[in-house]
Amino acid sequence: MRCMSCKYGKMQDSVTTYFTKLDYCYVIIENVPCLKCSQCGEEFLVASVAEKIDDILDSVERISSKIFILDYATAA
Numbered sequence: 001m002r003c004m005s006c007k008y009g010k011m012q013d014s015v016t017t018y019f020t021k022l023d024y025c026y027v028i029i030e031n032v033p034c035l036k037c038s039q040c041g042e043e044f045l046v047a048s049v050a051e052k053i054d055d056i057l058d059s060v061e062r063i064s065s066k067i068f069i070l071d072y073a074t075a076a
Contacts, residue, residue: 009039032072
């Protein structure tokens with residue numbers, strides 16, 4: 001599959017770190033599966049991973065403190 005961003009690179013399986021700010025805390029999710037472009041380095045999440053991240057964020061929001069650092073494999 002070609003990169004949707006640069007149109008030249010090939011998308012390869014990889015992992016990334018997902019970071020977001022919620023209303024009352026920051027969340028870092030490590031080792032998130034993604035597709036990464038071999039040319040430009042752009043990262044894309046497949047729909048199933050993005051949906052699982054939404055589920056994780058919903059549960060974190062209910063028990064939030066200031067900072068959460070999670071491993072995707074453990075939280076998913």
